[in-house]
Amino acid sequence: MEEEASATTRTLHLPEILEQILIHLPSRDLLLAQRISKAFQLTISASPKLQRALFFSPDPACPSSPITYLNPATGATSAHPRPQNNRLLLRAFPGVYPTVSPVLVNLPPTREDLALGRPGKEVWSWDVCISFPASPANKSPSDSSESSLPSTADPATAYPYASWRRMYLCQPPCTALHLVRRWRRSRLPAIERPGGITMGDFVDEATKGAVNGGVWSEGYVGSDRDWHFEGVVGEGTG
Structure with missing residues (x-):
């Protein structure tokens, strides 16, 4: 023995x-x-x-489940891998969980498209969506004077060296998030990291009151008092 x-x-x-x-x-x-x-x-x-x-390092080729895309013009189908959700963040931030879903993306028209008067082609891609409370329950949405974690978060998440801060939102990582209001996405990213956005990046940007030199506006707060962000994961594929 x-x-x-x-x-x-x-x-x-x-x-x-x-x-x-x-x-x-x-x-x-x-x-x-x-x-x-x-x-x-x-x-x-x-x-x-x-x-x-553990989502601490980027994985551009992580194993994933495919989505089947039917091209209406040709009738052909093709499969595209689905990014992985970081389910570890669900426990730390039950109300602020990034989710990945399929979306159709309109690509900018090519010169040929412009010459023929047609829009750019549509391609399937994957979109990560995440929301974040605009302020604690006892503050008005426009008050961004203090940084704070969501009231739904586990108190342990407030530890400055908590592991969630280094975790990517998904695999492969999302590199840019756009603020969305009433289904309309901002043209320029609100949060951008060429190497991938971690949950720490997201929380710091969403709570500090200013992103890319601009202060959050009360007009961007949704009816549920949340900020909403979306970003394409990987490149669209036709």
Whole structure:
């Protein structure tokens, strides 16, 4: 029995073997596994594969479920991979959970399109949508003098080094979010990060009262007192 225990211990201290075991855990269990031992924590933090599974590192080619697109003009179908939602954020921010859904995107018209007087083609893409309370319940929507986390968030999320701050909203990461009001998307991004937007980026921008030099306006607050943001994930594919 002691020999078996010793063999198990030696195996779990081999980073390559431990990585292959941990990669099969659900994301929340993988995140909490860092508390088991220093060996587990070091293996998880040093493994690019496990860091991508925890949304700490970008994964441009993450496994995903496809969406089938029917081209009405040709009758042809094609499948496009679906980005992964970061379900770890659902527990930390139950009312501020980014969701990914399919959308049709109108591409700018080409020179040929303009010459023929037709619009740019429509392509399927994926859209990440996230909302954020404009202010605490006891403040008016226009008061942005203080930064605050959503009232629905777990108090533990207020820890300045909480792991959620480094997590991407989805995989592959979204690089730009546009403010949306009454189904109309702003032309310029409100939040933009070439390397991908993390939840920390989003919360900091949404609570500091100003983005890209402009102060939030009460007119942008929806009827549910939320800011609404949307951004395309990846490139559209026809």
